[in-house]
Amino acid sequence: MSQGKQEWGSRLGVILAVAGSAVGLGNFLRFPGNVAANGGGAFMVPYLLAFLLLGIPIAWAEWTMARYGGAKGFHSAPGVLGVVGRGKVARYFGIIGVLIPLGVYFYYVLIESWCLGYCWEYLKGGIGVPTGADVNAQVAASSAHFAEFTGAATDGALFDFSGATAGVHETSLIFWIITFAVNFFFLYRGLSKGIEAFCKWAMPAMGVAAIIVLVRVLTMDANPQHPDQTITTGLGYMWNPDWEALKNPKTWLAAAGQIFFSLSVGFGVIINYASYLKRKDDVVLSSVTSNATNELFEVGFGGLITIPAAFLFMGLSISAFQDSSFGLGFKTLPVVFANMPGGNFMGAIWFFMLFLAAITSSLSMLQPTLAFLEEALGLNRKVGTFVLLVVGALGNLFVLWHSEGLRALDIIDFWIGTFLIFILATVQIICFGWVWGIEKGIAEAHRGAQLRIPAIFRFIMKYVSPAYLLVIFVLFIGFNVLDRTDDDGNVITGYWSKIWAEDNQVERLALGLISLVAIGLIIATAIGEKRWRAQGLDVDGLKPLDPNVK
Amino acid sequence: MESMLHLAAAEIKEPTTAGWILMIGSVSFVVILVGWCFKRVLTADPPIETDVPAGKGP
Numbered sequence: 001m002s003q004g005k006q007e008w009g010s011r012l013g014v015i016l017a018v019a020g021s022a023v024g025l026g027n028f029l030r031f032p033g034n035v036a037a038n039g040g041g042a043f044m045v046p047y048l049l050a051f052l053l054l055g056i057p058i059a060w061a062e063w064t065m066a067r068y069g070g071a072k073g074f075h076s077a078p079g080v081l082g083v084v085g086r087g088k089v090a091r092y093f094g095i096i097g098v099l100i101p102l103g104v105y106f107y108y109v110l111i112e113s114w115c116l117g118y119c120w121e122y123l124k125g126g127i128g129v130p131t132g133a134d135v136n137a138q139v140a141a142s143s144a145h146f147a148e149f150t151g152a153a154t155d156g157a158l159f160d161f162s163g164a165t166a167g168v169h170e171t172s173l174i175f176w177i178i179t180f181a182v183n184f185f186f187l188y189r190g191l192s193k194g195i196e197a198f199c200k201w202a203m204p205a206m207g208v209a210a211i212i213v214l215v216r217v218l219t220m221d222a223n224p225q226h227p228d229q230t231i232t233t234g235l236g237y238m239w240n241p242d243w244e245a246l247k248n249p250k251t252w253l254a255a256a257g258q259i260f261f262s263l264s265v266g267f268g269v270i271i272n273y274a275s276y277l278k279r280k281d282d283v284v285l286s287s288v289t290s291n292a293t294n295e296l297f298e299v300g301f302g303g304l305i306t307i308p309a310a311f312l313f314m315g316l317s318i319s320a321f322q323d324s325s326f327g328l329g330f331k332t333l334p335v336v337f338a339n340m341p342g343g344n345f346m347g348a349i350w351f352f353m354l355f356l357a358a359i360t361s362s363l364s365m366l367q368p369t370l371a372f373l374e375e376a377l378g379l380n381r382k383v384g385t386f387v388l389l390v391v392g393a394l395g396n397l398f399v400l401w402h403s404e405g406l407r408a409l410d411i412i413d414f415w416i417g418t419f420l421i422f423i424l425a426t427v428q429i430i431c432f433g434w435v436w437g438i439e440k441g442i443a444e445a446h447r448g449a450q451l452r453i454p455a456i457f458r459f460i461m462k463y464v465s466p467a468y469l470l471v472i473f474v475l476f477i478g479f480n481v482l483d484r485t486d487d488d489g490n491v492i493t494g495y496w497s498k499i500w501a502e503d504n505q506v507e508r509l510a511l512g513l514i515s516l517v518a519i520g521l522i523i524a525t526a527i528g529e530k531r532w533r534a535q536g537l538d539v540d541g542l543k544p545l546d547p548n549v550k
Numbered sequence: 551m552e553s554m555l556h557l558a559a560a561e562i563k564e565p566t567t568a569g570w571i572l573m574i575g576s577v578s579f580v581v582i583l584v585g586w587c588f589k590r591v592l593t594a595d596p597p598i599e600t601d602v603p604a605g606k607g608p
Contacts, residue, residue, distance in 0.1 A: 013593075040569070041569050041572030044572055108605065231562060233571060235565050236566070237562070238573075239565050239572055240565055241568050285590055288587055289584070289588060289590075289591050290584040292595060293584055295580040295584070296580045296584045299579075299580045300577050300580050300581060304577070315562065316561075
């Protein structure tokens with residue numbers, strides 16, 4: 001197979017690539033908002049439990065299945081899951097492992113380009129937040145700039161090059177094109193020379209940038225207009241525990257969701273990346289190391305930077321923004337940078353760090369799809385990259401055009417980037433623990449391992465993780481998919497109703513786009529299956545592995 | 551309502567003892583974990599024995 005030529009250059013490289021995939025905007029923006037909104041320090045209890053019972057076990061399963069599938073000659077989620085899940089059903093569920101990274105790429109690269117664009121604007125002198133004005137006016141100015149930069153005012157706004165905001169729209173589109181091109185440049189260079197080489201440079205650079213921002217934030221003086229708003233009271237706001245929050249199912253759902261989406265498990269990335277490992281390469285320690293790296297950026301940096309810095313200038317009114325990553329990252333932090341000595345420099349570093357976090361993730365979204373195109377359709381890397389470039393550009397343009405209220409982005413993020421991840425993770429842990437068999441799965445994980453999986457995880461991976469996932473999934477549907485009434489009697493519209501609401505044509509179009517892509521992937525999988533059988537590959541995982549496979 | 555509950559509890563105040571413990575404990579945990587992991591990876595201990603002989607896997 002054409003994909004057989006791809007391999008990692010070093011063990012550290014694959015760990016950093018997987019960690020780079022996991023570390024994204026959510027580490028710096030979503031995590032601190034989640035902590036502050038869900039019990040402060042008390043949030044760490046369900047968070048740690050979810051890390052141990054969901055994140056670590058599912059990651060081990062994914063790494064192990066991927067390496068095994070790779071040894072059988074498969075590098076795409078449909079191929080790998082077909083082998084481990086022993087048949088058609090698992091193989092076709094595996095399509096989700098291609099649909100998720102591709103679908104998320106449709107909007108994620110746009111957010112990535114905003115980060116690079118903001119970095120550029122800070123290098124040029126900031127985004128025009130009026131520092132002398134009331135803090136609410138500053139946030140309003142920052143929010144208005146964000147709306148212009150993203151075209152959130154109306155559909156097609158970014159393509160309007162007349163009027164006072166034309167320059168902002170041009171900047172936004174130019175940085176999208178640059179970001180898009182950089183992604184495909186590294187993708188085309190291949191696994192080792194492109195993605196791995198980039199991540200080996202980008203991850204340490206991101207760490208250095210995070211340390212610089214952290215030191216600056218922790219040494220900031222109190223707000224002169226509100227002397228009680230200091231970095232330590234900001235830390236108190238974020239970390240002082242509210243134990244009552246643990247009685248609320250929403251806290252547990254938020255913690256599990258944070259771990260789940262942050263670690264890139266059930267995303268279709270690890271199952272591709274780890275499939276390029278050699279048979280004797282360790283997966284147990286490598287998996288824990290990449291997860292730990294993600295946690296360092298999330299808890300160690302995300303937990304200390306974002307909310308305390310924003311609190312210094314905004315005080316308790318920060319609570320209005322903490323539920324939204326965009327609100328925290330693009331609306332409130334620019335106010336912080338505007339008021340901080342040397343703020344433009346720090347703003348540039350901050351948004352460059354976010355850009356690095358995002359691009360190491362977006363690269364990991366392209367590679368699984370490219371591997372699938374090569375594997376299923378027999379395309380070479382050049383043609384596969386071109387096909388992916390066209391599909392990626394069309395997806396990006398769809399989201400760019402339907403920019404009003406970022407609704408297209410939101411609906412794809414929900415159904416692809418959230419809902420389907422639950423499904424894929426469930427399929428994976430069931431394949432590992434039940435179809436493959438937990439004893440065989442653990443034995444396979446231990447092949448070449450530098451760390452032994454504690455015996456208790458046999459029970460956890462077989463029973464606890466699937467059950468935990470199921471409970472969280474039911475809660476997730478109750479809170480997000482279906483309409484519900486909050487404690488004040490307000491009806492909160494769920495995502496299911498949003499699809500069918502009369503005015504929500506964009507939501508229906510977005511789902512139509514996703515469906516089209518899914519149909520294309522189903523057809524490609526059917527074609528691939530025929531090719532794989534013709535090549536004599538063990539498509540259904542029924543034969544023992546050739547002992548000579550390295 | 552949930553965020554209102556948290557707001558009610560959230561006043562401007564220094565970290566409590568529990569707040570400090572949770573913050574320092576959480577950050578220390580991830581720093582130690584990542585340091586331990588990378589030390590193991592970079593010193594590259596020889597692989598442990600496998601449970602299954604080659605060719606007899608699942």
